[in-house]
């Protein structure tokens with residue numbers, strides 16, 4: 001290779017090794033139990049390199065050898081699986097009326113699922129104090145299990161820029177909040193990375209990794225909370241847009257004469273198909289769950305008024321989903337949050353609108369389904385984002401010095 005200033009620098013070699021470690025780790029995640037020879041054959045890395053990389057991953061306790069061997073032609077191969085027992089990924093969702101926290105191990109097995117009622121308080125400071133206290137308890141629990149925290153990702157219902165600053169979370173009353181920085185201070189610089197993202201984005205990551213349609217490369221998640229937002233995964237990657245503000249489908253105008261939206265405009269999807277439209281008002285946060293359950297009960301009992309309201313909300317939702325289907329051609333649109341218990345009555349109208357409005361036949365193959373991850377989807381997605389960071393090369397250091 002003829003190079004002068006552009007030749008490989010020492011940092012490049014470190015990068016290549018980190019990249020290759022991540023390649024091997026991802027392979028083991030997807031194909032375990034597998035052998036070193038399997039890894040070499042599938043990744044194109046040579047066997048000596050694979051052995052060295054696997055030794056490094058074992059040293060970091062990310063991968064371990066099982067007692068199992070597989071007899072191949074020639075000699076038996078020792079099989080490898082993910083380890084990660086000394087690690088935890090933490091995801092937290094802040095919402096108007098609750099905070100959810102989920103911790104998983106490296107393989108994505110849940111270690112903890114908590115939900116606490118929460119009111120964002122009147123200020124970001126109060127919110128940070130409340131959320132920080134919950135996170136400290138999660139971290140304490142993981143420390144008791146002698147787990148190292150790989151990272152924390154926090155989901156917020158609102159506009160979060162690509163740097164992780166909460167630009168606007170109207171339902172929390174937060175604006176221009178450096179939530180990650182404030183939490184790091186509240187946690188006294190905990191030594192693990194803290195990321196902040198939009199709730200729909202993280203819920204989409206949870207669906208991509210853990211949901212009923214895991215592995216779908218074109219997937220959209222719609223939050224069904226007080227606000228309606230979309231987390232968009234295309235070609236296998238979360239699409240945040242230029243500044244991080246993609247997915248605000250809730251404020252696409254469906255009817256210029258429609259009801260007023262809290263954003264100040266009229267006839268937004270959120271005003272016509274959000275929880276406020278279904279319940280005909282936005283109840284105090286603590287009452288939403290109860291009112292949704294009552295709505296579902298009335299629908300099951302065949303109450304005509306309730307069924308008409310749900311059908312109307314379903315039509316508006318279907319219009320919104322049709323815009324997404326025409327524009328992005330997702331394989332699946334997943335309805336989350338309070339849409340889940342109401343899905344039996346929303347989905348028929350959504351499907352009809354899709355058939356009418358999507359230009360491609362059979363809605364371009366777009367399925368619309370209710371999430372199976374429940375209200376923890378965004379928090380679980382926080383953990384998924386941390387695991388994604390590990391998979392893409394941000395590996396924890398070797399732990400061989402820890403007894």
Ligand SMILES: [Zn+2]
Nearest residue numbers: 251261263268
């Ligand atoms: Zn609006």
